[in-house]
Structure formats: C-alpha cells, structure tokens
Amino acid sequence: MRRILVTSALPYANGHIHLGHLVEYIQTDIWVRFQKLRGHRCLYICADDTHGTAIMIRAQQEEIREEELIAQMQEAHLRDFAGFDVEFDNYGSTHSPENRTLCNEIWTAIRKAGLVEQKKVTQLYDLTAGTFLADRFVKGTCPKCKAPNQYGDNCDKCGAHYDPSDLIDPVSTLSGGTPEIRSADHLFINVEMLHGFLEEWTQRTGALQPEVANYLAGHFLQEPLHDWDVSRPAPYFGFEIPDSPGNYWYVWFDAPIGYIASSWVWCKKHGEKLDDWWRSQATEIHHFIGKDITYFHTLFWPAMLKTAGFRLPEKVHIHGFLTVNGEKMSKTKGTFIQASTYLEHLDPVYLRYFYASKLTPRVDDLDLNFDEFVAKVNSDMVGNVVNLASRTAKFGHETGLADGYPDDGGLFAQAAAEGREIAAAYEDGDFARAIRTILAMSDRANQYVEAQAPWNLQKDPAQHDELRRVCTVGLNLFRQIAVYLAPVLPRLARQTGQLLDDPITRWDQSQQPLLGRPVGKFEHMMQRITRKQIDAVISASTDHAGNNTHPSDAPAADASASDSDAPLKADPLSPEIGIEDFSRVDLRVVRVIAAEDVPGAQKLLKLTVSLGGDDRRTVFAGIKEAYPPQDLVGRLVVCAANLAPRKMKFGTSSGMIVASGPGGKDIFLLSPDPGAQPGQRVH
RNA sequence: GGCGGCGUAGCUCAGUUGGUUAGAGCAGCGGAAUCAUAAUCCGCGUGUCGUAGGUUCGAGUCCUACCGCCGCUACCA
Numbered sequence: 001m002r003r004i005l006v007t008s009a010l011p012y013a014n015g016h017i018h019l020g021h022l023v024e025y026i027q028t029d030i031w032v033r034f035q036k037l038r039g040h041r042c043l044y045i046c047a048d049d050t051h052g053t054a055i056m057i058r059a060q061q062e063e064i065r066e067e068e069l070i071a072q073m074q075e076a077h078l079r080d081f082a083g084f085d086v087e088f089d090n091y092g093s094t095h096s097p098e099n100r101t102l103c104n105e106i107w108t109a110i111r112k113a114g115l116v117e118q119k120k121v122t123q124l125y126d127l128t129a130g131t132f133l134a135d136r137f138v139k140g141t142c143p144k145c146k147a148p149n150q151y152g153d154n155c156d157k158c159g160a161h162y163d164p165s166d167l168i169d170p171v172s173t174l175s176g177g178t179p180e181i182r183s184a185d186h187l188f189i190n191v192e193m194l195h196g197f198l199e200e201w202t203q204r205t206g207a208l209q210p211e212v213a214n215y216l217a218g219h220f221l222q223e224p225l226h227d228w229d230v231s232r233p234a235p236y237f238g239f240e241i242p243d244s245p246g247n248y249w250y251v252w253f254d255a256p257i258g259y260i261a262s263s264w265v266w267c268k269k270h271g272e273k274l275d276d277w278w279r280s281q282a283t284e285i286h287h288f289i290g291k292d293i294t295y296f297h298t299l300f301w302p303a304m305l306k307t308a309g310f311r312l313p314e315k316v317h318i319h320g321f322l323t324v325n326g327e328k329m330s331k332t333k334g335t336f337i338q339a340s341t342y343l344e345h346l347d348p349v350y351l352r353y354f355y356a357s358k359l360t361p362r363v364d365d366l367d368l369n370f371d372e373f374v375a376k377v378n379s380d381m382v383g384n385v386v387n388l389a390s391r392t393a394k395f396g397h398e399t400g401l402a403d404g405y406p407d408d409g410g411l412f413a414q415a416a417a418e419g420r421e422i423a424a425a426y427e428d429g430d431f432a433r434a435i436r437t438i439l440a441m442s443d444r445a446n447q448y449v450e451a452q453a454p455w456n457l458q459k460d461p462a463q464h465d466e467l468r469r470v471c472t473v474g475l476n477l478f479r480q481i482a483v484y485l486a487p488v489l490p491r492l493a494r495q496t497g498q499l500l501d502d503p504i505t506r507w508d509q510s511q512q513p514l515l516g517r518p519v520g521k522f523e524h525m526m527q528r529i530t531r532k533q534i535d536a537v538i539s540a541s542t543d544h545a546g547n548n549t550h551p552s553d554a555p556a557a558d559a560s561a562s563d564s565d566a567p568l569k570a571d572p573l574s575p576e577i578g579i580e581d582f583s584r585v586d587l588r589v590v591r592v593i594a595a596e597d598v599p600g601a602q603k604l605l606k607l608t609v610s611l612g613g614d615d616r617r618t619v620f621a622g623i624k625e626a627y628p629p630q631d632l633v634g635r636l637v638v639c640a641a642n643l644a645p646r647k648m649k650f651g652t653s654s655g656m657i658v659a660s661g662p663g664g665k666d667i668f669l670l671s672p673d674p675g676a677q678p679g680q681r682v683h
Numbered sequence: 684g685g686c687g688g689c690g691u692a693g694c695u696c697a698g699u700u701g702g703u704u705a706g707a708g709c710a711g712c713g714g715a716a717u718c719a720u721a722a723u724c725c726g727c728g729u730g731u732c733g734u735a736g737g738u739u740c741g742a743g744u745c746c747u748a749c750c751g752c753c754g755c756u757a758c759c760a
Contacts, residue, residue, distance in 0.1 A: 012760080014760095052760080053760095054760080121758080134759055134760080135759050137759090186758085188758080211687065211688060212687095214686085214687065214688095215686075215687060215688095215755070218685090218686050218687070219685095219686070219687090219755075219756065219757085220757070225757085226757060226758060227758070228757085228758065229758040230758095250758095251760085252760080291754080291755085292755095292760080293760085294755090295757060296757095299757085300757095320754085321754090357695095358695090358696095362688085362689095363687095363688075363754090364688080364689080364753095365753080365754085367695090369694090369695085371694090372694075372695065372709080375694095375695095375709060375710080376695085376708090376709075378720095378722095379708085379709070379722090380708085380709095382720065382722075383720085383721095383722050383723080384722085384723090386719095386720080386722090387719060387720075387722050387723070388719090388723095389719090390718085390719045390720065390722075391718050391719035391722080391723075392718080392719085393719095394718070394719075395718075432696080432697095433697085436696090436697075436707080436708085439707095439708080440707085440708095443708095446722095446723060446724075447723090447724070449718080449719095449723080449724095450716080450718095450723060450724045450725095451724085453716085453718080454718065455716095455717075455718035455719090456718090458718080522719095524720060525720095526720085527720075528720065528722095
C-alpha cells in the first residue's frame with residue numbers, strides 16, 4: 001500500500017469556480033479516487049488562496065473585511081466542488097494559524113540557510129488608495145512607441161518591456177489618480193544558490209513531464225536564476241513577516257505552504273503526525289497544477305521545501321488551459337461558464353466524463369466543443385455503457401444472477417486482464433486512454449448481448465436458464481465497466497452497486513464476477529443531454545451583468561421545445577376518466593400563511609394555508625428537501641381541498657399541495673399566474 | 684526574436700523500442716434487429732500520415748530545413 005498526498009492548486013478567493021478551474025479539480029479527483037479504489041492510502045488536500053492585493057482591493061470595494069470576503073468565497077467554492085463530486089479530505093485556507101506557523105518555520109530555515117537578501121525596490125505608489133501598485137494596476141503611455149493605455153510592464157502594441165515608472169502619464173487603475181514613485185525595502189530569496197539542486201531535480205528525477213523539463217532547461221536554468229521578491233510593504237492582506245515588521249509575505253510565498261497547512265489541519269482532526277506526510281520518504285507528494293503557474297511549483301517551491309527539509313514532490317502534473325469551441329473562454333460569447341451556472345442546467349457527470357475522455361499526461365490545452373460534448377456523452381455513456389445495463393437488467397430482474405459464471409467466450413476474463421492496462425493509464429494521468437479501453441469493452445459486451453438476443457430467450461420458458469446465463473454475463477460485464485469508470489463516475493458506480501446490491505469500493509471487484517443474487521429494478525442511470533440545455537447555459541453565462549432574470553421570464557414560449565420523454569415513460573398515463581370524475585376533485589388556490597419544519601420528519605413541512613377570509617387549514621406536504629420553509633410563506637399554491645383529512649404521526653393534514661417531480665430535491669410546486677386569488681377553484 | 688509543443692480520414696484522436704495492404708470513435712451511406720433512454724448490431728474509408736530533402740533493406744515513426752497553428756518568454760497573477 002502506497003501513501004500518497006495529492007494537491008490541486010489553491011483557487012484564489014477573488015473569484016468563483018468556472019469550467020476552466022474544473023479541469024484541474026476533476027482531473028485530480030479522478031486520480032485520487034483511482035488511488036483510493038486501488039486500496040492505497042491517499043489524501044486529497046486543497047485550500048483557498050486568500051492573500052494579496054487583489055483580495056484587499058476587492059474587500060475595500062465591497063466594504064467588508066477581508067476575512068468576511070474570504071469566508072464567503074470559501075463557502076461558494078466548496079459548494080461548487082461538491083456539486084461536481086470533487087471530494088477533498090481537507091479543504092483549508094491560507095489564512096489560518098497553521099499556515100502562519102509553517103510560513104514562519106520555512107522562512108526561518110531559509111534565513112538560516114543564508115538565502116535572504118534585502119534590496120530597495122522602486123514602485124509606483126497610489127496615494128489615494130494608500131498602496132503600492134502592482135504592474136497590472138497601472139496604465140499609461142508606452143515610453144517607446146507612445147501607444148496610450150498600456151499596462152505597467154509591457155506594451156501590447158510594440159511589445160516593449162519596461163518598468164511601470166517609465167510609463168508616460170501613469171494612472172492608477174484603482175483610484176484613477178496619478179501615482180508617485182516610491183521605493184521600499186523588499187526581501188528576496190537567492191534562488192540561484194540552489195541552481196545545482198534545481199537542475200538535478202527538474203532534469204533527472206522524473207518529477208516533471210519531459211516538455212516541462214525542457215522548458216525549464218531552456219528558459220531559466222541556462223542562466224543564473226533571478227532573486228525572488230517575496231515581501232510586500234504594508235498595507236497588504238497577508239502575514240506580516242516576524243523579523244521584518246511592516247513587510248508581508250508575498251501571496252506566492254504563503255500559498256503553496258497552504259498545502260502543508262491544510263494537511264496539518266487534517267492531521268489534527270485525525271490524530272496523525274504531519275511529518276509522516278510531509279517529511280517521510282514513505283509518502284509520495286503529487287501536485288496537480290495548470291501550466292500558468294509552472295515556475296512557482298517547479299523552481300521556487302522545491303527550493304523552499306528542500307531548504308526547510310520537507311519531502312520533495314514525487315511528481316508535478318501540469319495540464320493546459322480549457323478552451324471552449326476552440327477559443328479562449330469569453331464572457332461576451334457566453335463561454336465563460338461558472339460552475340454554479342452549469343449545475344443549474346446540466347448533470348455534473350457529463351463534464352467529468354468529457355474531461356476524462358480528453359485528458360492526457362501532456363500539457364496540451366483541452367477543448368470543450370459543445371457539439372462534441374453532446375455527441376460524446378450521449379453516444380458513449382447513455383447509448384453505449386448505460387444501455388448495456390438498461391437492456392439486460394430488466395430480464396435480469398426476473399432471473400437473478402446465475403450461481404456459476406457461464407461461458408462468455410472469454411469476455412469477462414479479457415476485460416479483467418485489461419484492468420492492468422487501464423490502471424496503468426489512470427496512474428499516468430492518461431485518462432483518455434483508459435476511457436478508450438473501457439469503451440472497447442462496452443462495445444464487445446453490446447455485441448454479446450446482440451448475439452444472444454435475450455429478448456428472444458425470454459419468450460420461451462424452456463430457455464429460462466439460458467436467459468439467466470446471458471443476463472449474468474451482460475450485467476457482470478457492465479459491472480466491470482462501472483468499476484473501471486468509478487474514479488470518473490462515482491455516481492454510476494453507486495447506482496450499479498445498488499442495482500446489484502453490492503457496493504463498488506475496490507478495484508479488484510473487476511476481477512471476479514458477482515453471482516447467485518437477485519437483480520434490483522433498473523432505473524435510468526443517466527439522461528441524455530439536449531442542445532437546449534447547452535443553449536440555456538450559454539445564455540445564462542452571457543447575461544451576467546444584468547443578473548435579474550426571474551424564473552418566470554424563462555423561455556416558456558418556445559414551441560419547438562424538445563423535452564425528454566423520460567418523465568412520461570417513467571410514469572405512464574392513467575386510464576381515461578370522464579369530466580364528472582375530474583370535477584370530484586376540488587382544487588383550490590391557497591396562500592401559504594406559515595410554513596415550519598416538522599421535527600422528526602424526513603420529508604414533511606407543516607403548512608398553514610388560507611383559502612381566503614378566515615378559512616385556514618393545516619396541510620402537511622412532503623417537500624422539505626426541495627423548499628426551505630421561509631421561501632414558501634406568502635406564496636400562492638394549489639391545494640386538493642376536499643380530500644378527506646388524514647391523521648399522520650405529526651398531526652392531521654386537511655388537504656394536499658399539488659406538485660410535480662420524482663421527489664427528493666426534485667419537487668416543483670404548481671403556482672397560478674399573477675392575479676389568481678386564494679379560494680378560487682381550479683377547473 | 685528565442686525556446687517549446689503540435690500538424691495522421693469531414694470532426695476528435697490511436698499508432699508502443701522504425702518492419703508486412705496506416706487504425707478507432709463520431710458524423711455520412713446501405714442493411715438488420717426492435718430488449719433498451721430512437722439506444723443496438725452488420726457492412727461501406729483511393730487518407731500526398733504539413734512540405735522538401737536525408738539516414739536505412741525498410742520511416743507516420745529517426746535527422747535537417749522550411750511552412751502553418753498554439754503556447755511560453757520569471758521580481759504581474
């Protein structure tokens with residue numbers, strides 16, 4: 001059993017999670033789930049990156065304290081991650097006492113090693129905002145080509161590099177005022193002193209992808225490494241440097257230390273020793289990052305770890321950026337899609353599958369093309385994999401699984417043997433290869449079912465045993481696939497576990513068939529994606545400025561709606577009735593006067609509704625998981641009012657609130673259009 | 684400019700250390716089946732493997748040059 005500590009880059013507390021971020025978190029989550037499924041000891045550690053000028057400025061703009069801002073952001077981040085089944089063992093914050101302690105410890109070690117130098121840095125200072133200005137907070141006229149409105153570090157027009165203090169007519173983008181030149185003492189780390197170590201670590205340990213190692217060799221390691229400026233003068237939201245009052249650690253100094261700090265928090269919760277995870281040769285440390293932050297993680301970070309005596313990363317897995325429809329994400333095109341927006345319209349498993357099918361160990365950018373996305377998920381997952389269960393489980397439900405595993409022409413054995421290949425692909429981060437191999441299995445399994453034609457066997461009672469054998473094979477091949485896909489699609493694995501009453505928890509469950517047990521009732525495991533859902537996400541993402549879309553403004557008037565037929569199929573129409581039958585049910589508009597939680601009830605809310613005037617009554621409604629009580633008060637809903645009162649454990653219910661949906665969180669109350677009044681009958 | 688990556692069928696990509704007529708999925712066309720969420724199965728590919736040279740008995744696979752696309756080019760994040 002290996003011991004593995006895995007991290008994703010810490011999301012910055014300045015913004016919400018979007019689909020670009022999710023490439024990394026889904027990639028990491030898949031890798032971690034794979035390791036856990038294999039039986040290894042594996043921790044997935046992450047945290048919010050909370051320090052720096054950007055946070056400070058934003059808090060000022062919103063007129064809240066930085067601590068409030070980062071707390072809100074962390075909550076939002078965690079909600080988004082949970083929505084995509086990204087499961088951390090610990091999710092901390094760089095603004096934590098643990099992180100402060102560790103920064104101090106590492107800083108002290110770096111001091112002791114004689115790597116710290118002090119130098120004057122000249123920067124522009126914004127008097128109004130009372131802060132030094134980072135390059136991107138200054139604009140002005142290019143000193144070389146005189147192009148106006150250029151950023152502080154280089155010119156878009158002529159490509160010249162310069163100091164912000166060389167800009168002509170510089171303007172602070174924070175206050176609009178003219179900044180002045182000030183100099184301040186900064187602390188630098190002399191990374192060059194570790195040049196030899198970095199050369200060795202980047203080029204010869206196998207910790208980096210070859211193209212990354214080449215990149216570093218060609219760009220940075222050829223010449224002396226520059227000193228790294230790790231301090232910022234006050235005001236700065238971060239940790240003050242204990243031996244240099246008035247100076248703060250630059251956010252990129254404390255951010256990666258957050259990996260250790262967050263691990264420490266986990267250790268405290270679980271009674272483990274931090275050194276067992278971060279200073280032990282028995283633990284592998286794996287970082288997953290985007291290519292934009294390569295040099296922080298491949299030069300500065302290993303230098304820090306080395307100096308302070310921590311374990312060096314076993315591997316830094318670097319991925320490319322997300323493009324959408326072949327282009328950079330764009331707010332005007334509606335392709336800058338936030339995680340929460342996606343989740344309002346689409347199932348997260350689609351994105352997990354799509355990303356997995358595209359991810360390789362290389363640094364290439366990943367393109368989310370919507371046409372491909374729809375086609376791939378629908379044909380690979382719904383049409384191929386899930387269909388395998390769908391077409392055998394119904395018969396299997398009648399026959400159960402055979403006691404011995406039938407002759408399947410070697411299909412199960414072949415797929416079991418291929419598990420090794422798939423595992424190697426997952427381990428390498430070559431999820432695309434793993435998916436290809438798994439899909440080929442699914443193709444073979446579908447061919448098998450086709451050839452055996454269980455639907456014909458079913459017609460002949462004498463063939464019942466043969467039917468059971470065919471279902472046993474089909475369902476076991478499906479289960480094998482579900483195990484192999486479990487890191488990518490934990491929900492599918494869970495559903496499969498339920499169907500066969502044997503939870504999927506270990507990779508080696510793919511090696512032996514499941515026998516001699518009943519098969520549950522098949523329920524749809526995944527819905528098809530419609531183009532309409534995609535369009536809804538795009539339009540919701542395009543219109544972020546005017547965030548006032550009311551649900552009732554939604555496109556109700558689109559007659560070309562291509563809605564799924566699943567709900568109707570799941571619950572077919574009842575036998576025909578006459579008008580007299582219908583009129584026996586007295587539906588009334590009612591107003592919710594009060595709504596309260598029912599202690600001890602799982603689904604029920606206790607509602608007091610008004611039929612107008614003094615006519616009030618108490619109705620219990622099974623909508624607790626879908627509606628918070630306070631959202632209901634004042635609303636008009638529809639009530640079956642002449643239903644005989646029903647005694648329940650928690651009181652008597654005099655009526656029934658009508659709603660649609662399968663239940664749980666998916667319940668949708670019916671509301672009349674504006675103008676309706678309590679007491680009116682619904683005809 | 685420098686450096687790096689990529690360039691294989693309409694689209695997305697596989698092609699292990701160079702070895703026989705270069706493959707898969709999707710899309711398309713024809714057929715079968717009707718268990719399944721119109722899902723599935725069978726059949727159908729004359730591709731200058733970016734271009735031009737070179738090494739070799741033999742190159743998509745190695746070398747060189749060129750073309751095209753993308754990215755990076757630290758004291759911004």
